[in-house]
Amino acid sequence: MTTIYNADPSELIEKSSEELKKVESIKAPEWAAFVKTGVHKERPPLKNDWWYMRAASILREVYRHGPIGVPKLRTKYGGKKNRGVKKSHFYKGSGNIIRKIVQQLEKEGFLKKDLKSLHKGRVITEKGKKFLDEIAGKISNVIQKKEVKKEEVKENTKKEVPKQQAPKQVEQKETKTEKKPEVKQEPKKEVKQEEKSEQTEKKEITKKVQ
Numbered sequence: 286m287t288t289i290y291n292a293d294p295s296e297l298i299e300k301s302s303e304e305l306k307k308v309e310s311i312k313a314p315e316w317a318a319f320v321k322t323g324v325h326k327e328r329p330p331l332k333n334d335w336w337y338m339r340a341a342s343i344l345r346e347v348y349r350h351g352p353i354g355v356p357k358l359r360t361k362y363g364g365k366k367n368r369g370v371k372k373s374h375f376y377k378g379s380g381n382i383i384r385k386i387v388q389q390l391e392k393e394g395f396l397k398k399d400l401k402s403l404h405k406g407r408v409i410t411e412k413g414k415k416f417l418d419e420i421a422g423k424i425s426n427v428i429q430k431k432e433v434k435k436e437e438v439k440e441n442t443k444k445e446v447p448k449q450q451a452p453k454q455v456e457q458k459e460t461k462t463e464k465k466p467e468v469k470q471e472p473k474k475e476v477k478q479e480e481k482s483e484q485t486e487k488k489e490i491t492k493k494v495q
Contacts, residue, residue, distance in 0.1 A: 289348060292421035300420045301341040302334065310393045311340055314385070323378040325366040340386045344395055347409050348417055352399040354406035358383045 289297055305311050313336035321329050322339070332338065339362075346361060347353055362378030387407055390396045395413035399406060409417075 287418065287422040287425045289345060289417050289421045292424040294345070296424050297417070297421055298338060298341045298345060300424060301344065301417060302337040304416070304420065305337045305340055306334070308393055311337070311386075311389045313337070320382070321379070322382060323363060323376060325364040325376040325378075327367070336386070339382065340390060343383065343386055344390055344409070344413060345417065347396055347407050348414065351408040352402055352404050352406035354404075355380055355383050355387065357406070358387075 313334075317336050318333070319329055321327075322335075343358060346358065350357075356377075359377040359380050362383065363376055364378075365373040366376050367373055387396060390413070391398070391407065394410060395416060396407045397410050399408040
């Protein structure tokens with residue numbers, strides 16, 4: 286069975302605050318819109334539903350560290366105050382806000398007083414444990430589904446991508462030496478024959494003249 290330790294704290298507080306809005310006994314008072322959560326704060330909370338976020342956070346804190354009282358919860362939700370030039374000091378959170386929220390959670394049956402143990406304070410009930418554990422179970426299931434989807438997507442991408450084929454070895458063809466075109470040599474004129482013919486012609490001409 287999943288518990289609050291299997292879920293992310295911020296997601297658990299967010300989801301449980303949404304569920305606490307549906308509970309009739311847990312309601313933000315009228316002054317919650319413009320009040321500060323402690324002396325160390327300069328301004329009121331920005332979120333309108335901060336009362337339910339604080340209630341969910343207190344319920345988780347009692348689940349983990351119960352029995353716990355209002356003084357320890359005040360130190361938990363305290364902080365350092367900016368004093369300008371002076372050194373900053375730690376101040377506890379508002380006890381009135383924490384006390385009212387604890388009373389509302391106790392009225393709903395999520396918390397109860399523990400007077401038997403040495404450390405007196407509030408302890409979470411079975412109803413409160415069931416409330417938080419169910420929300421933690423839903424968160425863990427959503428995370429598991431997301432992880433399964435991511436794995437499926439990775440497997441599909443691996444199947445779709447074809448294996449790279451090894452490059453075929455290109456047969457290197459032997460380059461044949463190109464034969465140069467043979468230049469036809471013109472037949473050499475026989476110089477001697479031409480000279481002889483010229484001499485014979487000259488002789489004939491001289492004979493005629495005589």
